[in-house]
Amino acid sequence: MKKFITALLVFVLALGSCSAFGASEFDETWLVTADTTAKGAAGQVFAQLIQAKVKAANSGLVIDYFPNGELGGDADLIRQAQKGYIAITVCQTAPIVSFIPEMAVFDLPMVFARYDGDTIDKVLNGDSDFHRQMSAAYEKAGLHLLGFMQNATFRLTTANKNLATLSDFAGLQIRTMENANHMAFWTAIGAEPTPLAWSELYISLQNGTVNAQENAADTCVGAHFEEVQKFLACTNHILYCNQICMNDKLYKALKPEHRAVLDKAVAEALQEMRPKLEEIDKSNKAILEKGGMTIINYDNSFFSDVLAIQGVRDLYKKIDAATNGLASALEKSLEEVAENPAMPATAPETTE
Numbered sequence: 001m002k003k004f005i006t007a008l009l010v011f012v013l014a015l016g017s018c019s020a021f022g023a024s025e026f027d028e029t030w031l032v033t034a035d036t037t038a039k040g041a042a043g044q045v046f047a048q049l050i051q052a053k054v055k056a057a058n059s060g061l062v063i064d065y066f067p068n069g070e071l072g073g074d075a076d077l078i079r080q081a082q083k084g085y086i087a088i089t090v091c092q093t094a095p096i097v098s099f100i101p102e103m104a105v106f107d108l109p110m111v112f113a114r115y116d117g118d119t120i121d122k123v124l125n126g127d128s129d130f131h132r133q134m135s136a137a138y139e140k141a142g143l144h145l146l147g148f149m150q151n152a153t154f155r156l157t158t159a160n161k162n163l164a165t166l167s168d169f170a171g172l173q174i175r176t177m178e179n180a181n182h183m184a185f186w187t188a189i190g191a192e193p194t195p196l197a198w199s200e201l202y203i204s205l206q207n208g209t210v211n212a213q214e215n216a217a218d219t220c221v222g223a224h225f226e227e228v229q230k231f232l233a234c235t236n237h238i239l240y241c242n243q244i245c246m247n248d249k250l251y252k253a254l255k256p257e258h259r260a261v262l263d264k265a266v267a268e269a270l271q272e273m274r275p276k277l278e279e280i281d282k283s284n285k286a287i288l289e290k291g292g293m294t295i296i297n298y299d300n301s302f303f304s305d306v307l308a309i310q311g312v313r314d315l316y317k318k319i320d321a322a323t324n325g326l327a328s329a330l331e332k333s334l335e336e337v338a339e340n341p342a343m344p345a346t347a348p349e350t351t352e
Contacts, residue, residue: 032064032088034071034072035047035067036077042276044067045273045274046090046244047271049272053269054262066177074092087250092241093243096245108316110235117274128336139248149237150277154239155216155238156215159172160212160230160231161231162296163296171190172186172191173191175194176195176214180288180316183195185312189311200256213225217288218281226288231294232288236298
């Protein structure tokens with residue numbers, strides 16, 4: 001009931017200003033911003049950092065932030081942003097695929113695994129062909145891409161089996177999300193993916209119903225998987241990434257000075273969050289190791305061997321077709337930036 005009342009209040013306020021922002025009697029423009037991230041999570045720290053930077057600019061632009069699912073789940077918030085009932089939302093990449101099919105490129109297994117955070121950032125947020133095509137895909141969906149938050153931290157694999165070599169994945173019973181692309185990847189490398197409710201996972205690992213799962217390091221720590229898993233394999237199969245977007249019409253309707261303040265706040269927050277993300281990843285891996293897990297790291301030859309598997313290549317072709325060639329553009333942009341580190345770190349500012 002509390003969430004409904006809050007959402008209704010914001011909706012009424014939005015209608016009163018004809019959108020999710022409007023000039024008040026004090027000549028302030030308010031942007032309703034919402035996400036589902038938990039208290040203290042990286043996504044919430046990111047949104048609060050943007051809020052603080054916008055406030056410090058003292059331009060009359062205000063971020064009205066509702067965290068922790070107060071205004072609905074990820075899909076609800078994306079729909080609200082599309083319709084302009086809220087202005088901005090932050091979420092991981094997976095929920096966006098239903099609204100922007102091109103976002104399935106983030107399901108490409110290990111596509112980012114051989115690259116560092118700087119290279120990935122220049123492709124996702126810089127002046128790359130991939131960034132331009134993805135921005136166009138957002139606009140087609142009625143949204144404006146503000147940026148991607150990452151620093152080459154990934155979803156990892158925990159197991160009760162030493163996954164030292166590619167052949168060790170054969171027959172591995174691993175819990176995955178119910179995502180066809182993810183399941184196709186694990187099947188291609190010989191594992192046996194099993195979708196399972198999150199609430200059932202700990203006990204299933206404990207009793208051997210499944211003997212592995214995949215998640216980011218902080219999620220593994222939060223679930224105390226070190227109590228029921230022996231190994232942490234840095235498979236780096238999916239980038240741990242958040243996106244931030246805004247209703248496209250609302251973004252374009254902002255005063256130029258307000259648009260500049262918002263763009264600057266997001267760009268600065270993205271860069272300031274990067275070392276925080278790296279530290280979160282390192283500290284949580286250390287907690288898992290201290291809890292008794294053995295960490296397995298791989299060199300680039302491991303990732304190259306995985307990417308050479310026919311089933312994995314077939315999955316790449318499938319995703320490339322489903323994203324109108326954006327998967328190929330992503331691979332090409334990553335290679336180009338890796339070969340040319342001098343590429344600008346940020347995309348050029350847009351003008352109206």
